[in-house]
Amino acid sequence: MGKVVAFVDLDYFFAQVEEVEKPELAGKPVVVCVYSGRTEDSGVVSTANYPARRYGVKAGIPIKRAKKLLPPEAVFLPIRLQHYTQLSRHVMSILDRYADRMRIESIDEAVLDITNRVGGDFEKAAEYVAGMKTEVLRATGLRCSVGVAPNRVVAKIAADISKPDGLRVVKSEEVEDFLSPLPVNSIPGIGSKAAASLAEMGVKTVEDLKQLSLETLEKLFGRKRAEYVYFAARGKYDEPVEPRPPPKQVSRIITLKRNTRDVDDVIAELSRAVADGLARMEALQAAASRVGAVAITSDLRTITRQAEIRPGASYEEVLKILRKLFQEILQQDARLQLRRAGVRFSDFVSQAGQSTLSGYIE
């Protein structure tokens, strides 16, 4: 028997949370912002609600540009990530009760295998999922969009298309007709770069994409991605719904008050992020054996350097190594100015003889 998979996506999540908690925002454009602290209004839009989107405001655009696009009644709020995380957990705990197996994809997305819950029946799935949406709404005030399909890729696309507050079921026999007319970038994993190279070849829709051989795709995307795209375009990319494994790396990045090539400045401004990253590692019960410096230059290029550390290295030890790494980066080009700086912990090793390395053999 084929699977029944539901993909749940909380609508414009962060902005929706603000709307739910502040009824006076009703009907107004709401923009949740990541302020970088460099100047007043420097930073980007994290999420915008639908009234704001009508003016062309969306995730990723500069706050300044959003202010120009929107009328005076628009409301700009700073991101409250911890709060959204709490609400997300609440929602996920509800969703979990509706699933045979669930995978939390991100703060606002989850994939549920509901095959047994609905006896493999897509008609039943529609009602079942509608009930789930209602419970989430009653418990939290939040609306979500849900796609139901035989696998997670198609389910995600169905959820995307149904937004906001949507519910779209795509039965097995409907999958091909559902996918064919969609633009190639509807497929998760095909972003702007991949879509652009495909467009150059005249490939615009999933139907067009299906005409390309595995070999052609391989030349465009490399082996792994080609295989994924090949099957995804046919609605046949399938994998079991399994919980997300623990993170393999922890990183923190900050925007510097001003561009600099002074290592002391960089380290001073980065220190809080380092402490924060170490706290996250502690919470994960993980110890890194590598640490990396991430430098973003004034022209927004990214340069990275890594070094080995003693797993469980202290804050001071980490700062010392980071200082060396940033020095290396700056020395490679005397003209470099850093705009942003970050730290990355990776290559985790865990205690008690366990190994996080997948290739580990007893």
Place this chain on the structure above:
DNA sequence: TCAATGCACGC
């Protein structure tokens, strides 16, 4: 095999 880079995707 390792280090560095780039793409994707999310908000």
Place this chain on the structure above:
DNA sequence: CCCTTTTGCATTGA
């Protein structure tokens, strides 16, 4: 006209 943050993965080049 301005440019945040986090993680995973694949490719590339040595």
